[in-house]
Amino acid sequence: MxxxxxxxxxxxxxxxxxxxxxxxxxxxxxxxxxxxxxxxxxxxxxxxxxxxxxxxxxxxxxxxxxxxxxxxxxxxxxxxxxxxxxxxxxxxxxxxxxxxxxxxxxxxxxxxxxxxxxxxxxxxxxxxxxxxxxxxxxxxxxxxxxxxxxxxxxxxxxxxxxxxxxxxxxxxxxxxxxxxxxxxxxxxxxxxxxxxxxxxxxxxxxxxxxxxxxxxxxxxxxxxxxxxxxxxxxxxxxxxxKYLDRWNKRRQQIAELYRKSINNLNITLPSTASNSRHVYHLFVIRSKQRDKLRKFLQKNGVETLVHYPKPLNKQAAFKRYAHGFFPRAEKYAKELLSLPLYPFLTDAEVKKISAIINRFI
Ligand SMILES: Cc1ncc(COP(=O)(O)O)c(C=O)c1O
Known part of the structure; x- marks a missing residue:
């Protein structure tokens, strides 16, 4: 796993x-x-x-x-x-x-x-x-x-x-x-x-x-x-x-490797602004079939998480503060999937995860 x-x-x-x-x-x-x-x-x-x-x-x-x-x-x-x-x-x-x-x-x-x-x-x-x-x-x-x-x-x-x-x-x-x-x-x-x-x-x-x-x-x-x-x-x-910058660089390398290796056209990779140095606390992709993709990855030995399945306007504790519309957040909440990404993840593991994603129809 x-x-x-x-x-x-x-x-x-x-x-x-x-x-x-x-x-x-x-x-x-x-x-x-x-x-x-x-x-x-x-x-x-x-x-x-x-x-x-x-x-x-x-x-x-x-x-x-x-x-x-x-x-x-x-x-x-x-x-x-x-x-x-x-x-x-x-x-x-x-x-x-x-x-x-x-x-x-x-x-x-x-x-x-x-x-x-x-x-x-x-x-x-x-x-x-x-x-x-x-x-x-x-x-x-x-x-x-x-x-x-x-x-x-x-x-x-x-x-x-x-x-x-x-x-x-x-x-x-x-x-x-x-x-x-x-x-x-x-x-x-x-x-x-x-x-x-x-x-x-x-x-x-x-x-x-x-x-x-x-x-x-x-x-x-x-x-x-x-x-x-x-x-x-x-x-x-x-x-x-003392290791933070080195580990953040490694996170960026892993993110790049995911970007190069995932070629499933039904997956949306995370976008980044050119003026920003992203440190990839999470690598969050989007898929219209998120729940099925998540199960497929789990079946093939890859643990994933969802950050976050419900925006605040859908949480009981915050509903009363939800005035207005939040179409993007609500749409994304159904599609988001966080892939494993931490500095000690190996290139071989990233390639394996990507290959499984590429096999998902
Ligand atoms: C965006 C964000 N804000 C605040 C917090 C709260 O941090 P802590 O769990 O240390 O209280 C977290 C932690 O999960 C977070 O992700």
């Missing part, structure tokens, strides 16, 4: 390095928000070209705390793409604001032309999701956000290391929010997340928001939660960050 993702291959490759780093960390005797977290925050903010980084518990918290630090809450509206992972919109609900859904374009990214139509007096922010590893048009989004006095929050959970034009994602907007869930382009061995920002004021608030609103060990100065990154995850992330 070719698994959708095989974590053990990566672990076997990194085992010695990780064991060494973890032993040092354990011997240091500090396990939550300690020196490894601080070093990771410094390294990651540098990697993203941002002034500040705050390690948190998850990508969901990264989004939620960003909204809180900018004062977004009850009575506010936040624009999100309808075809994102559920946590993008859950974070908006956590803040007390209302998610306003927008359809996607033919690259699966938020349709920027639709955004002005849903801006109201209550709109406070746009969350741009760099879905599947491809950056949204950040130049256009930043100009729009500036013109309409809105915050721009980048949901970079799936796009660690992606670029729009010559600039990496994360620091184009007011906040860049990352997830280090194990499947991500750099994943922890548990939950983890981070926020990058260039704004010192937000940075200072975020440090308190992730730590019960405290400014030091004993004084609480605002509402806050426990959303700390632990030393174990930070140690692992520091090891993996």
């Amino acid at each position: 070719i698994k959708f993702i095989d974590f053990v291959r990566e672990y076997s490759y990194l085992r010695k390095e990780i064991s060494r780093a973890l032993t040092m960390m354990f011997k240091g005797g500090w396990y939550v928000l300690g020196p490894e977290v601080k070093k990771f925050e410094d390294e990651f903010s540098r990697y993203c070209g941002a002034k500040y980084c705050v390690g948190v518990n998850s990508g969901t918290d990264a989004l939620y705390l960003s909204l809180l630090s900018a004062g977004v809450g009850q009575g506010d509206e936040v624009i999100v793409p309808v075809n994102t992972a559920i946590p993008t919109a859950i974070a908006v609900l956590m803040s007390g604001a209302i998610p306003v859904l927008v359809d996607c374009d033919n690259s699966f990214l938020i349709d920027i032309e639709q955004i002005p139509k849903v801006i109201t007096k209550k709109t406070k922010a746009i969350i741009a999701v760099h879905l599947y590893g491809q950056a949204c048009n950040l130049r256009a989004l930043r100009a729009l956000a500036k013109k309409r006095h809105l915050l721009l929050i980048e949901d970079c959970a799936q796009a660690n290391g992606a670029y729009w034009e010559e600039k990496i994602v994360g620091a184009w907007g007011d906040f860049g929010c990352f997830s280090f869930y194990p499947t991500k382009n750099i994943g922890a061995y548990g939950d983890g997340g981070a926020i990058v920002t260039n704004n010192q004021n937000y940075y200072k608030k975020l440090l308190q928001l992730r730590f019960y609103g405290q400014k030091n060990r004993t004084e609480s100065v605002r509402f806050g939660i426990n959303s700390r990154l632990d030393e174990l995850q930070a140690t692992i992330l520091r090891v993996k960050l």
